[in-house]
Amino acid sequence: xxxxxxxxxxxxxxxxxxxxxxxxxxxxxxxxxxxxxxxxxxxxxxxxxxxxxxxxxxxxxxxxxxxxxxxxxxxxxxxxxxxxxxxxxxxxxxxxxxxxxxxxxxxxxxxxxxxxxxxxxxxxxxxxxxxxxxxxxxxxxxxxxxxxxxxxxxxxxxxxxxxxxxxxxxxxxxxxxxxxxxxxxxxxxxxxxxxxxxxxxxxxxxxxxxxxxxxxxxxxxxxxxxxxxxxxxxxxxxxxxxxxxxxxxxxxxxxxxxxxxxxxxxxxxxxxxxxxxxxxxxxxxxxxxxxxxxxxxxxxxxxxxxxxxxxxxxxxxxxxxxxxxxxxxxxxxxxxxxxxxxxxxxxxxxxxxxxxx
Amino acid sequence: xxxxxxxxxxxxxxxxxxxxxxxxxxxxxxxxxxxxxxxxxxxxxxxxxxxxxxxxxxxxxxxxxxxxxxxxxxxxxxxxxxxxxxxxxxxxxxxxxxxxxxxxxxxxxxxxxxxxxxxxxxxxxxxxxxxxxxxxxxxxxxxxxxxxxxxxxxxxxxxxxxxxxxxxxxxxxxxxxxxxxxxxxxxxxxxxxxxxxxxxxxxxxxxxxxxxxxxxxxxxxxxxxxxxxxxxxxxxxxxxxxxxxxxxxxxxxxxxxxxxxxxxxxxxxxxxxxxxxxxxxxxxxxxxxxxxxxxxxxxxxxxxxxxxxxxxxxxxxxxxxxxxxxxxxxxxxxxxxxxxxxxxxxxxxxxxxxxxx
Numbered sequence: 001x002x003x004x005x006x007x008x009x010x011x012x013x014x015x016x017x018x019x020x021x022x023x024x025x026x027x028x029x030x031x032x033x034x035x036x037x038x039x040x041x042x043x044x045x046x047x048x049x050x051x052x053x054x055x056x057x058x059x060x061x062x063x064x065x066x067x068x069x070x071x072x073x074x075x076x077x078x079x080x081x082x083x084x085x086x087x088x089x090x091x092x093x094x095x096x097x098x099x100x101x102x103x104x105x106x107x108x109x110x111x112x113x114x115x116x117x118x119x120x121x122x123x124x125x126x127x128x129x130x131x132x133x134x135x136x137x138x139x140x141x142x143x144x145x146x147x148x149x150x151x152x153x154x155x156x157x158x159x160x161x162x163x164x165x166x167x168x169x170x171x172x173x174x175x176x177x178x179x180x181x182x183x184x185x186x187x188x189x190x191x192x193x194x195x196x197x198x199x200x201x202x203x204x205x206x207x208x209x210x211x212x213x214x215x216x217x218x219x220x221x222x223x224x225x226x227x228x229x230x231x232x233x234x235x236x237x238x239x240x241x242x243x244x245x246x247x248x249x250x251x252x253x254x255x256x257x258x259x260x261x262x263x264x265x266x267x268x269x270x271x272x273x274x275x276x277x278x279x280x281x282x283x284x285x286x287x288x289x290x291x292x293x294x295x296x297x298x299x300x301x302x303x304x305x306x307x308x309x310x311x312x313x314x315x316x317x318x319x320x321x322x323x324x325x326x327x328x329x330x331x332x333x334x335x336x337x338x339x340x341x342x343x344x345x346x347x348x349x350x351x352x353x354x355x356x357x
Numbered sequence: 358x359x360x361x362x363x364x365x366x367x368x369x370x371x372x373x374x375x376x377x378x379x380x381x382x383x384x385x386x387x388x389x390x391x392x393x394x395x396x397x398x399x400x401x402x403x404x405x406x407x408x409x410x411x412x413x414x415x416x417x418x419x420x421x422x423x424x425x426x427x428x429x430x431x432x433x434x435x436x437x438x439x440x441x442x443x444x445x446x447x448x449x450x451x452x453x454x455x456x457x458x459x460x461x462x463x464x465x466x467x468x469x470x471x472x473x474x475x476x477x478x479x480x481x482x483x484x485x486x487x488x489x490x491x492x493x494x495x496x497x498x499x500x501x502x503x504x505x506x507x508x509x510x511x512x513x514x515x516x517x518x519x520x521x522x523x524x525x526x527x528x529x530x531x532x533x534x535x536x537x538x539x540x541x542x543x544x545x546x547x548x549x550x551x552x553x554x555x556x557x558x559x560x561x562x563x564x565x566x567x568x569x570x571x572x573x574x575x576x577x578x579x580x581x582x583x584x585x586x587x588x589x590x591x592x593x594x595x596x597x598x599x600x601x602x603x604x605x606x607x608x609x610x611x612x613x614x615x616x617x618x619x620x621x622x623x624x625x626x627x628x629x630x631x632x633x634x635x636x637x638x639x640x641x642x643x644x645x646x647x648x649x650x651x652x653x654x655x656x657x658x659x660x661x662x663x664x665x666x667x668x669x670x671x672x673x674x675x676x677x678x679x680x681x682x683x684x685x686x687x688x689x690x691x692x693x694x695x696x697x698x699x700x701x702x703x704x705x706x707x708x709x710x711x712x713x714x
Contacts, residue, residue, distance in 0.1 A: 026506025029417060056411045059519050060386060064500050067424045067556025068563060104563040139506060143421050149383025149496060149521060151593050153563050162416050164506060186548030189582040191541055193561045199424025200557020204550045206425060206461040206510050225546040226583045236508050 001109035004047055006034075006116055008123070011051035020131035023167035025304065030124040030136075034116050034161040037145075038106055044159070047112070049120055052162065058147035062154045069199045070099035071141035073303045074260070075166075076121050076356060078128045078135075079344030084121060085353040086138075087342045089114055091260045096140060098258075099196040104153035105142055113140065117161055121356045129165045135342075137166045137304070168305070174335055176311025176325055179234055179298075180217035181283060182208045183316065187232065187255075189225030194232075194255030202236065209235070217314060219300070223283060224255065231281045237300035237308060238262035241286060242330055244294040251278040261301040265334055267350060274330070283315060290320040297328030306342075307335040358466035361404055363391075363473055365480070368408035377488035380524035382661065387481040387493075391473050391518040394502075395463055401516070404469070406477055409519065415504035419511045426556045427456035428498035430660045431617070432523075433478050433713060435485045435492075436701030441478060442710040443495075444699045446471055448617045453497060455615075456553040461510035462499055470497065474518055478713045486522045492699075494523045494661070525662070531692055533668025533682055534657075536591055537574035538640060539565045540673065544589065544612075546582030551589075551612030559593065566592070574671060576657070580640060581612065588638045594657035594665060595619035598643060599687055601651040608635040618658040622691055624707060631687070640672055647677040654685030663699075664692040 011031040018028055029052050036047040063069055072092040077085045093110035100107055117138060121128070128136040140161045144154030168174075185208035188194025188201055208220045219235030231250050233239060238259040240249045247269055252258050269276040289295040290313075298310035309332075311325035322328075340346040341353065368388040375385055386409050393404040419425055429449040434442045450467035457464055474495060478485070485493040497518045501511030525531075542565035545551025545558055565577045576592030588607050590596060595616040597606045604626055609615050626633040646652040647670075655667035666689075668682035679685075697703040698710065 026417070027504075029504075033416060052416070054413045054415050056413045058411050059390060059409070059517055060383070060496075060521075063421065063556075064426065064498060065428055065496070065556060066559035066563075067426070068560045069421065069424070071422055102564060103560060104567050137506070139417075139422070141421060147384075147386075149494070151559050151562065151566070153567065160416055164417075184548055186546050189543050189546040189549070191543030191582060191585075192546070192549075193557070198557070198560060199420075199422060200550070200555075200560050202423035202508050203425050203460060203555060203557050205508065206423075207459060209508070210461050210510065225548060228548075 001044060001112045004112070006119060007048040009048065009050045017127060018165065020129045020134055023129060023134055023165055025166045026137060026164050028164060030127040030163040030165070032120060032124050033163070034120045036159050038157040038159070040155050043106070044108065047116055049123060055158070057145060060147035060149055062144040062146050062148060065149060066144070066151060067198070067200050068103055068105065068144035068154055069142060070096060070103050070105060071139060071197055072096050074138045075135040075303060075342070076128050076138060077342045077344070078130045081344070083344060084125050084128050084356040085342065085344055086118070086121070086356060088260050088264065088352050089117065089354055091263070092140070095197060095258065099198055100142070102193055102196040103198055105144070105157060108159065113159070118356050120161055121163065124163055125356065127163060127165050133168045135166060137164045139164070174307065174309065174327060176309040176327055177218040178216065178312040179310050179314070180212035180215060180220050181313060181315040182212070182220040182222055183228055184208070186225035187222045190254045192255060195252070195257060197257060205236070221313065229282050229284065231283060231286070232256050234300045234310070237302035237305065239298070239300050240265065241281065241295065242297035242328065243289045244296070246275040246277065248277045248279060248281055250281055253280070259301055261303055261306060261338070264338060264352065265301050268334060268337060271349070286313070287315060287318065287320065295320065295322060297331050298322050299328070299331040306338055307331055358401060358469045361469070363476060364403070364405040366405065366407045374484060375522065377486045377491055380486060380491055380522055382523045383494060383521050385521060387484040387520040387522070389477060389481050390520070391477045393516050395514040395516070397512050401465065404473055406480060412515070414502060417504035417506060419501040419503050419505060422506060423501070423508060424556050425460055425462065425501035425511055426499060427453060427460050427462060428496060428554055429453050431495045432492040432660060432699070433485050433495060434699045434701070435487045438701070440701060441482050441485050441713040442699065442701055443475070443478070443713060445617050445621065445709050446474065446711055448620070449497070452554065452615065456555055457499070459550055459553040460555055462501070462514060465516065470516070475713050477518055478520065481520055482713065484520060484522050490525050492523060494521045496521070531664065531666065531684060533666040533684055534575040535573065535669040535671070536667050537569035537572060537577050538670060538672040539569070539577040539579055540585055541565070543582040544579040547611045549612060552609070552614060554614060562593070578670065586639050586641065588640060588643070589613050591657045591667070594659035594662060596655065596657050597622065598638065598652065599654035599685065600646045601653070603632040603634065605634045605636060605638055607638055610637070616658055618660055618663060618695070621695060621709065622658050625691060625694060628706070643670070644672060644675065644677065652677065652679055654688050655679050656685070656688040663695055664688055
């Protein structure tokens with residue numbers, strides 16, 4: 001794979017770029033995309049950068065029927081010096097292969113795909129916005145393409161990378177959100193696909209999201225699928241609680257996603273000397289700490305939102321208002337530090353950023 | 358919806374039809390397909406029958422990322438008198454809407470889509486094969502098409518129906534299969550999407566299937582995701598056990614699919630006066646009945662295979678050989694009766710078949 005040349009076909013026309021202050025999340029795409037194909041005979045082949053365009057598939061392609069697919073999400077940031085930085089992209093490549101393993105999709109050459117990703121971002125680097133809170137969202141994904149209705153792993157695949165200039169994930173920016181603790185619907189269970197970044201987990205989450213939005217909540221907090229007692233994730237983010245000066249987050253139990261932002265936050269907290277534990281956390285423990293006045297901050301972490309403070313948790317009608325519904329000082333500090341590192345505004349102590357040249 | 362006219366574009370060329378004895382499952386498709394689109398403004402619109410052809414979608418279309426999709430599977434059979442019969446197709450339309458509800462996909466007009474399906478089958482009715490065990494497999498499916506990377510229900514969809522002439526689902530025909538009782542991987546859990554016919558359930562099943570095949574088993578038997586003790590489904594079929602003259606099958610607990618063949622088998626057994634119960638069944642109970650010599654027959658039910666006898670169950674290394682690895686007499690009788698009704702060879706006592714004219 002490493003010796004394969006990436007063919008580049010330049011787009012004949014360039015699209016108009018949206019104003020930095022009018023960016024939404026994931027609605028506009030850049031001029032080019034990367035793709036390569038897989039067959040049993042050739043392995044991954046024909047890596048190429050082509051103009052962003054629709055793709056054509058047989059209606060029997062397995063992706064439409066059995067959901068054998070994985071994806072990743074990461075961002076490129078523009079620094080004041082007009083450099084373009086990626087944030088820990090090798091973690092995404094590593095996770096893509098972990099997801100591939102669970103979904104019976106052939107492994108990729110992580111270095112090769114990361115290199116292709118950099119070439120693509122570099123070609124479309126004028127699309128990396130510069131306003132505060134903006135970035136270029138990068139979506140690598142793999143879909144199964146064999147036209148066959150038997151339930152079996154596909155024999156052919158397509159890997160693609162598309163790019164989208166984005167503003168903040170939440171329209172509110174970094175303002176606390178209201179979260180509904182979900183009791184009826186389940187996102188994932190041990191032995192399922194919860195730790196893989198795959199379509200079915202997100203499809204399963206839509207209904208709970210819809211119900212909670214009707215009640216004025218912007219996300220749901222998932223409990224474990226077995227006892228409906230232990231905390232898993234919030235919406236499509238990992239979650240952290242600051243209780244009496246200590247930070248806790250659910251351990252990687254096999255049914256939650258190993259977030260790159262989650263890992264970065266844990267590293268930052270350790271560096272700062274803030275006690276942080278990865279362990280099983282019950283919703284009862286959170287409720288008790290709230291009742292005792294020890295629940296100081298709650299926040300979600302993810303690539304799209306970076307840090308998303310939680311201002312209220314609704315658990316079976318009990319409304320836990322956290323830090324008076326305001327962003328906590330630790331949440332703010334983490335957000336400021338992470339975004340500063342991502343945007344090259346402060347020293348990259350952990351060697352997390354990678355420049356695209 | 359009911360007043361909308363279905364536009365028909367005839368295929369200019371007709372494909373060669375495969376010989377009846379060379380049919381596989383789900384690899385060859387007929388000359389035409391049905392499709393219609395959905396938007397928030399128009400609802401379902403532009404119902405049309407067009408030549409079977411690839412479809413073109415934006416790479417950001419939600420189906421490729423978040424798996425918001427549902428499908429159905431049913432069959433058309435050719436009778437000796439050259440009539441074409443469908444088997445309980447209204448049940449599939451009803452279930453499609455139940456799946457839609459769980460996946461936040463807009464409801465369809467069941468009568469309209471069933472009528473469209475009949476028109477399509479009628480147009481391609483030369484494709485309905487006549488040899489024993491063959492049929493025309495019908496695959497209605499809905500995919501989310503909005504080009505948007507936010508995790509939310511899509512605002513646009515495409516409903517399609519494609520047709521595939523098929524032989525037996527299992528190459529072995531109605532011969533007993535060996536089944537591996539799965540302990541590590543989980544297909545679905547209460548509160549998840551198990552009772553919906555949606556891609557993610559099938560994607561989640563691939564890994565266990567792959568592992569069991571390497572050990573010489575053709576399918577896995579799924580246990581519940583919570584205690585890993587109660588029986589759910591086998592592969593992509595429902596499952597029945599005949600124990601000491603009585604038949605039991607797992608109840609519709611929210612995590613298994615409500616199979617049309619399952620329902621038909623229960624009805625047949627009741628009609629014959631064979632005791633049949635839908636209830637929770639533990640794998641321990643099955644093992645005990647095996648040890649006591651009371652486990653007489655085991656079989657899976659599904660549209661693709663109709664009846665699939667189980668000759669061996671491997672539970673943690675304990676190999677339960679059922680009925681000496683041979684097809685049981687009740688399994689055979691159910692298979693013969695159902696396929697005879699489906700093919701119009703015996704009176705349709707339950708009014709299950711619908712002629713396509």
